[in-house]
Amino acid sequence: MTPYTRSTLPEVWLLKRILFAALLALGIVLYVLEGFFPPLVPVPGAKLGLSNILVLFTMLFLGSGAGIFLAVARSILGSFIAGTLLAPGALLGLAGGLVSALVVAFSLKRLRPPLGLVGISILGAIAHNITQLAVAYMLFVQIQGLLYYLPILFVLGLISGLITGLIAVYLFERLGPELGLS
Amino acid sequence: MRELVRTVRRYLTWGDYMLIALVLLGASATIPLLHKNAEASGRWAIVRVDGQIVHQLPLAKDQEVTVIGPAGETVIQVQGGRVRVLRSPGAQEICMRQGWIHKPGQALICLPNRVTIEIPGDSGIDAISR
Numbered sequence: 434m435t436p437y438t439r440s441t442l443p444e445v446w447l448l449k450r451i452l453f454a455a456l457l458a459l460g461i462v463l464y465v466l467e468g469f470f471p472p473l474v475p476v477p478g479a480k481l482g483l484s485n486i487l488v489l490f491t492m493l494f495l496g497s498g499a500g501i502f503l504a505v506a507r508s509i510l511g512s513f514i515a516g517t518l519l520a521p522g523a524l525l526g527l528a529g530g531l532v533s534a535l536v537v538a539f540s541l542k543r544l545r546p547p548l549g550l551v552g553i554s555i556l557g558a559i560a561h562n563i564t565q566l567a568v569a570y571m572l573f574v575q576i577q578g579l580l581y582y583l584p585i586l587f588v589l590g591l592i593s594g595l596i597t598g599l600i601a602v603y604l605f606e607r608l609g610p611e612l613g614l615s
Numbered sequence: 616m617r618e619l620v621r622t623v624r625r626y627l628t629w630g631d632y633m634l635i636a637l638v639l640l641g642a643s644a645t646i647p648l649l650h651k652n653a654e655a656s657g658r659w660a661i662v663r664v665d666g667q668i669v670h671q672l673p674l675a676k677d678q679e680v681t682v683i684g685p686a687g688e689t690v691i692q693v694q695g696g697r698v699r700v701l702r703s704p705g706a707q708e709i710c711m712r713q714g715w716i717h718k719p720g721q722a723l724i725c726l727p728n729r730v731t732i733e734i735p736g737d738s739g740i741d742a743i744s745r
Binding site for chain 1: 622623627628634645646
């Protein structure tokens with residue numbers, strides 16, 4: 434692929450569409466595949482969030498708007514394909530994904546000198562977990578005991594954000610120069 | 616392995632390290648606090664007189680409750696996630712000598728006054744049949 438910079442060439446526009454479609458497809462696949470595996474830790478809603486790599490990636494290559502759109506589309510289409518669209522978990526995933534994408538978009542713009550991509554990924558994962566818990570608390574179970582998951586969710590967000598962040602940096606380092614956007 | 620560590624360290628900025636430290640610190644600071652509350656929260660002591668439920672006392676809330684049975688007054692105290700009988704009529708004072716209970720499945724029984732205090736268990740047969 435020839436390197437390109439920001440321009441209004443139709444080819445570039447087309448390339449960006451194609452890249453977005455491919456990233457969204459990958460995000461959906463990761464989202465659905467991840468749902469097949471039993472949770473690694475016995476905490477409801479805890480998962481690695483591999484498809485968040487794609488969100489971060491999309492934001493870096495195509496802008497924050499595209500990344501947020503990808504996060505939402507991935508949650509809806511992913512749970513549609515997995516057959517859990519109307520299950521309560523899908524709504525939690527959607528809310529978590531949206532807030533997480535917003536946090537990542539903000540920190541990419543404002544917090545990037547002190548934080549690196551890994552730190553931003555950790556912030557996103559924690560935002561994802563906290564949002565899920567908050568929505569679950571508001572909509573489904575008003576048990577105070579739910580709040581005791583909070584420190585656990587912080588640490589789990591830290592771990593999963595660290596892993597997905599490291600993968601994202603690795604990919605970015607390898608693919609960034611290739612796509613002319615490092 | 617050494618290669619991996621070097622790569623990982625190259626990927627992290629000082630801000631990332633600060634964030635990780637901050638999250639770990641915050642989480643570990645809240646764990647003991649929450650753990651203490653988590654034990655007591657969501658658990659109740661069910662007080663019955665003659666088999667009828669008269670009170671459901673949350674163990675998270677310190678309080679004293681007096682119930683009237685056929686033989687007189689029984690005073691029940693909840694404190695720090697535990698429950699005991701302070702005073703109850705009866706020659707042997709068995710339920711007072713039972714002391715504090717706090718585990719699911721435990722019960723205090725003041726037979727002369729027909730008062731029982733039970734912490735419903737969420738383990739064993741009950742959980743399976745539920």
